[in-house]
Amino acid sequence: MSDDNNPFPGENNTGHVWDDSLRELLNDPPTWWRIGFHASWIFVIVYCILYPAWPLLTTSTKGVLGWTSLGEYREDLKAIEEVRGPYEKKLKGMSAAAILADDELSNYVVRSAKVLFGDNCSACHGSGGQGIVGFPVLADDDWLYGGTVTDIEATITMGRKGMMPAQAALVNDAEADKLASAILAGNVASEPLFMEKGCVGCHGVDGKGMAPLGSANLTDSVWRFVAEDQAYSIKHTIMHGVNDPSDPKTRNAEMPTFGGTKLSETDIKKLAVYVHKLGGGQ
Amino acid sequence: MDKVTKIDQSSVDELYEEAGYWHVNTGDQIIHAKRMSGRFRTIKWYTATVWLIYFLGPYLRWGDRQAVLFDIPNRKFHIFDITIMPQDVWLLAMILLFFAIMLAAVTSIAGRVFCGYFCFQTIWTDIYTFIEEKIEGSPAKRHKLDKMPWNAEKIRKKVIKHSLWLLIGMLTGIAFTTWFTDAYEIWGDYFTLEAGIVAWTSVLMFTLGTYILAGFMREQTCFWLCPYARIQGVMYDTQTILPTYDINRGEPRGRLVKGNTVEGNGDCISCNQCVAVCPTGIDIRHGQQEGCITCGLCLDACDSVMDKIGKPRGLIRYSSHEELQGKKPQPLHKRPRVIIYFSIMLLAASGLLYGLTNLGTFDLKVIHERQPLFVKLSNGSIQNKYILKILNKTDKNMHISIDVDGPENLQTQGLKEKTLLPSGKLSSFTIFIRIPMKNLEDDRTPVKFTIHSYESYDDSVEYQSMFYAPKF
Secondary structure (H helix, E strand, O other): OOHHHOOOOOOOEEEEEEOOOEEEEOOOOOHHHHHHHHHHHHHHHHHHHHOOOOEOOOOEOOOOOOOOHHHHHHHHHHHHHHHHHHHHHHHHOOOHHHHHHOHHHHHHHHHHHHHHHHHHOHHHHOOOOOOEOOEOOOOOOOOOOOOOHHHHHHHHHHOEOOOEOOOOOOOOHHHHHHHHHHHHHOOHHHOHHHHHOOOHHHHOOOOOOOOOOOOOOOOOOOOOOOOOOHHHHHHHHHHHOEOOOOOOOOEOOOEOOOOOOOOOHHHHHHHHHHHHOOOOOO | OOOOOOOOHHHHHHHHHHHOOOOOOOOOOOOOOOOOOOHHHHHHHHHHHHHHHHHHHHHOEEOOEEOEEEEOOOOEEEEOOEEEOHHHOHHHHHHHHHHHHHHHHHHHHHOOHHHHHHOHHHHHHHHHHHHHHHHHOOHHHHHHHHHOOOOHHHHHHHHHHHHHHHHHHHHHHHHHHHOOOOHHHHHHHHHOOOOOHHHHHHHHHHHHHHHHHHHHHOHHHHHHHOHHHHHHHHHOOOOOOEEEEOHHHHOOOOOOEOOEOOOOOOOOOOOOHHHHOOOOOOOHHHOOOOOOOOOOHHHHHHHHHHHHOOOOOOOEEEEOHHHHOOOOOOOHHHOHHHHHHHHHHHHHHHHHHHHHHOOOOEEEEEEEOOOOOOEEOOOOOEEEEEEEEEEEOOOOOEEEEEEEEOOOOOEEEOOOOOEEEOOOOEEEEEEEEEEOHHHOOOOEEEEEEEEEEOOOOOOEEEEEEEEEOOOO
16 A cells, blocks of 8 residues: 555554554564563573573583483482481491380481381381281281381291191081180180190190291280171181181281392381381380 | 732742643653652651661671571571561461551551651652762753763763662662571671572562662552552541642632732642652642652642741641541541551550460470371270470470370370470470270370470470270
């Protein structure tokens, strides 16, 4: 459009007019916008110089600061190691019992072994050692293989697999009922069948179990195999035993081995102290 | 107007000349307000000195530390003898409430006193324009200088002015940081360039912020940035005293002719002095408006002119809307707004006083272990696990005893006779409580933890928690 036909001359417009009055002006962008625009491209250039930015064929530009996300991660890790290092070094040369006796170190262990416990133990024993049906509670004071920190350390290192033979061939239904109700009442030692059927061999004359064998204490209030109908559960254990390969209905109870390649000795010591402090260590 | 006063026409001609510069300012023009001495000018200087506390306060010592120090990295606020930790931060809410309501109370009685006499924006701008006038001269000269092409003279004046402005900005920034880091130490850090990034950033932000806000934005900040200016309308009422132009006395206004007021005209001689001195560039004769920061400078200006033409002072004066209409002002204690505001202030102040006098020595939190909620032990007792978090708020190491109250036969494990609580630190203890089933009556039983200090037995703190058992 020539200037003569421009209905709004001298207005700094492009000369394009629609609908009689709608036209495009040639105003400069606002100052704030231009500041933002220039600041942006300056930022991009500065960023590209300072930080890794442009992908090349096999590598990328490195940036003069030498920053990498992996490097930052490693630095953070180093900072953590600096705090943990001295403790871990001390723990290496100490026995689990000595760690437990030291307030500061056992405090450190309780904090730092939480992750270890979560990774290795909580799948079966629950996040707080509360146990899951079929797996023992670690927060109580009842221990099949002994509750001292040394016992716990041994249990973690070597694993445990107790054995109770199925008694179905020796004990009839009525006898099993009788034994079960005596165990439930906590006075199995006074039940004649207890002696007669040879239970005392493993569970002891007083029925309190023997830690070296991992036989259960039959007189306390804690049950290894908890069930709604506890009497029935006890009877089932008597009839089919625990880990008895000859009985397909037998109870399965196996603690895997964590020693050797799975966990380091220090980690096991830490876990032993952690478990000991869950609430029932002896 | 029976008596027509004969005055010197030439002395008012000057004033009319100055008035020629005024027009409504929407930020497109820099306001160069005229400076005049007077009552309110003097008051303003005095009230501005309050801000000396901001600059000098941090150098006050209290014992072996700074008297008032907001130690952010260590999460401790030291105010003379008192140390406030994050746990007591609700006190801050009381302080904020007090000052927020005080602002409302003062505004309802006497308008924007804060804006006019105490606000940092007003005062820093005042100092900046004071420097500007000392270097570049009167408003008329400044207008001329601004229009002048660049030459050695203009460059010299501008460089000096902006350097001084930036210096004040920097001092403001440094003063800010001295409240958060030891004032004497941080000066050393600045000179040896060893201050932390946060300190440098604060100084930079404050320098630029002060320079831009007080040097360039000035009254535009009050107009468009400050929320207080916008809500003043709901804080005023007809009894609020404000700088008011007495329209009954002043109108109709008209210029002096040959040194005489024109017959029938009011006392206002259209000299525009009230406008020339206004730091926000408004005309008070249009009545109350959002641009008025009630600084009182137009009162000084008008009074000086009234003196000059032999009229009584107070054509512009502090007056309420009702007073202007001839009503008698109500005493303060009969105004509902004042009563309500002061009641809330009293409440906030009481809360603050209570808080400060009852800060306590410890802070105790008892966290009940959730997994498991409870454990059955081999003897049939129930065991619960608790984590005690105890904060020693004092600056001395303390020894404490922890007691647990609950049902009969309650036993605890993990308690020590005398436990060390390092000063200013949060210590954590794990405690087991065992209760035989026969002593429990419900699946939830309250237990109470009490902590006593060996150093002063009266310092104790309690925490009520719950003991969980299997469902009954």
